[in-house]
Amino acid sequence: MPGLVASLLNKIETRRARAGVVGLGYVGLPLAVELAKAGFHTTGIDLDDRKIRAINDGQSYIPDVPTADVRALRKAGKLDATTDFSIVKELDTINICVPTPLRKTKDPDMSYIVSAVESIAEHLHPGLLISLESTTYPGTTDEVVQPLLEAKGLKAGKDFFLAFSPERVDPGNPTFHTRNVPKVVGGVTPDCLKLATALYGTAIETIVPVASTRVAEMVKLLENTFRAVNIGLVNELALMCDRMNIDVWEVVDAARTKPFGFMAFYPGPGLGGHCIPIDPFYLSWKAKQSGFDPRFIELAGHINASMPHYVVEKVGDALNTKRKSINGANILIAGVAYKRDIDDMRESPALDVMGLLHGKGARVSYADPYVPVVHGREWSGRFDINSVEVSRGGFGRYDCIVIVTDHKTFDYDAMVAEADLIVDTRNAIRKPAPHVFKLGAARPETHGEGVAIG
């Protein structure tokens, strides 16, 4: 229906379109703020009443979104939020940003997408543009979302418009935000693509249209699989370098001086976050349905998943040099967020490291200025554990400190000066010291003396 296309295009261009964002987390809230800043009256929809109240009170709960922005947009009447999906009747555009985790079996958990789409479908009306942003396997938009929306008789590309545009936001990145990361967009039909491109073009600097929703879905999985596989490769190199007494960090830093054909990835205690540990399994699950066995993804998954065990082995080696065991040792985990200077601890390898050490009898504490509490349900210790404050004068009370996340706020000089032993999984401590054991690096000078028997 060309009239619908022209009318929605005009509403978008003149900012008379009413925008909606479903799922107001790390992806959805920044997007809602950008759409509101672009001039649209934007309504966020979420099931979490606390988030709705926070937004309506002019508060942000996402570190990358300043509260001042939310407050200003509230004051200007451009942003509001609700748990009630009946608002869909009044909206012209909807971006869906709900979670896509894995089930325990490592199969995609589509329940959040299905539930959000079913709620939208109840109020679907002619002329609505819907764009899915959640990371998912190729085929989700046309095999899962489209039939759910069309169940009541309206047709995608004719009565309403459907697109997929992967979110690429990098929480905590000071340079790249929702607005200046190019946005890949695929539509179910050319009109769907045209409208989605027009909408994103109002709030995001560069739009990259692609031929279909499947291409757009695959783009995101290529990006994250590329990272997972390269991290797997460099983690394997770290395990190798450990055996060969070579410093993998020095190797990568020297290799990255090559001005072409190399991109630096660094080893670490394991994958974390909502994307890299999860998304490649969305792809392998779908590929297997086509009879294709994706070997790189599985292999990288094995190596990356083994890293917390290697960290614990390293802790055992370090304690051994002091004739101590993990059992009974006081161990401080420095940093539990999945990466530096953020508060997100979903899938963080710190949870595995803590659980493994606890399982071997260690008394585990942690310090993380961004994560005040780790709840019992989040780690295998099964009890709540609060972050301890550590500062100069306080590092000496542990048998070993394990740097899992290299937050900038830690006082590394004091840590090195006072700690008995440090296991550094991030190369946070650049200067070699006899009590600092680095992941993927030569051991400090031998401390343990073998005892000859007989």
Ligand SMILES: NC(=O)c1ccc[n+]([C@@H]2O[C@H](COP(=O)([O-])OP(=O)(O)OC[C@H]3O[C@@H](n4cnc5c(N)ncnc54)[C@H](O)[C@@H]3O)[C@@H](O)[C@H]2O)c1
């Ligand atoms: N966090 C990232 O860095 C990042 C980056 C790129 C892509 N992604 C992808 O974006 C998607 C969202 O991730 P996120 O990190 O923003 O998740 P999040 O958990 O921070 O936010 C998701 C929000 O959706 C809400 N929600 C769940 N079900 C709902 C429903 N049926 N109706 C309405 N709201 C519902 C939740 O309450 C939550 O507030 C995922 O697919 C993720 O893989 C995340």
